[in-house]
Amino acid sequence: MKDNIQIDKYLKKAEEAFLDNKLVKSLDYYNKVYELTNGEDVDTIINLALIYDSLGKVEKAEEYYKEALSIDDYEERAYYGLATIYDEKEDYEEAIKLYNKAIYINPNYHKAYFFLANAYDLSGQKNLAIETYEKLLSLDDMDFWSNLNLGCIYEEQNKNDLAYRLFSKALKINPNNHLALFNMGVICCKFNMIEKAINFYEKSIEKNKSYEYSYLNLAVIYKHRDTEKGIQILSSGIENCEKTHFLYYNRSCFYALINENNKSCEDIITALKLYPEFLKYVLEDEELESVRELNSFKSFAAKLN
Template sequence: MTDNNAIGIQYLQEGKYEEALAAFSKEIEVNPDNAVAYVNFGNVLSAVGELEKAIKFYERALEKESEMGTAHYGLGNVYYQLEKWNEAKDQFEMAMKKGVSDSDTFFMLGMTLLQFDQPKLALPFFQRAVELKPEDAEARFQYGLCLADQGLIKEATAAFEQVVEADELHADAYYNLGVAYAFQENREKALENLDKALDIQADHMLASHAKKILTEN
């Protein structure tokens, strides 16, 4: 028996969106009550930017299976892309309630809370995302920014150090490291990291400005 869902997921991972849609369409045709197929179809539509259509498929999935956390996560992602922050927050929270508690969900809820200018509330979500997926440099970077915002400079410095260790071309992490070391009055380390940021991105305005301030004083 052909597993259209598995075939579709394989195509989706390979970026073959038309083939993925065809496979999920077949699955919906054969098993119209399979909520997973609707979520997968929505995921493909979301990946190609058909956001409004994606919403309909996630909602259909929830009609078939109201407890489907992955449908709520998919909706959260779409609403986030549409900059509908309240809806995104509600959907990510609902996804967690329905058991989708992986690092991506914590990360996206943290990112959504930042849109409300609430880094203090976002902090534990980024912390959990990093705990669940230590290699996620972007989650760790956002965690570092939230720590810095709370005045936890040493902890933020450690987080940024880990980011540049994982991603040597993360200009923003080097910039923030530079600022963190400047706060700790380590001028040499501050300049070293600001220079690295500028090496990676010559037009990094913030790094350029920070370096100017440090070299003029």
């Protein structure tokens, strides 16, 4: 009886600490519960695994998930937890097996379906990814990320009508998400609805000023219709984003179009400093032919090689 009272006390403190994001403190209390229960309480073991995983101690987390399964081999949370660890390691084959085990035990395991679909997608098994996202949407058709991610796969496959429908659904669920706005811009461009595409890209930038691809895609629309405006958009992206190497590369091409070769050269050199692997593309890019003839570029390229 005394032990049970102490266990309840520690559990309460562990849960409070976890909710306050005091993970080490929470871990300490769960370890005390683990000792008092002789390592036989599965919920405590799962919580220990979760906290160790959150603290980046993956091997320890894996140990505890396996310990939970040694007590109850139908513990869906342990299979799911192990799957996420292998997923992070990009061992998608093992992750997929484990997600499927969790789903076999619990056919309504929402998170397991979602990450299983993502693992299929990342490992190139697109049809299985589609099938899994569709299963998930049959359980919850208002799942924002499932609608968006499935739409992205359909867009990659050029099934644009299906992609448009899913992106529209995602925007109904969350009209302010920059990725949903961005992807609607992509589809509108494919349907040659250019003004709508511009509107979606501009809204995407408004919602997230640090998403570089919105600037790139919007600028490309203006590349030949209003090159200077395209340059302004890319400049704004360079100012607001961390990943700018391809924005510099593209702005270099835009400058080359209006014969601003010195500015173009400055940008391409900056792009190459940030991402030297661009050199093979620069040497073949027809738009940069005149820039490659500049002594400043030749000198830099020689040093880079």
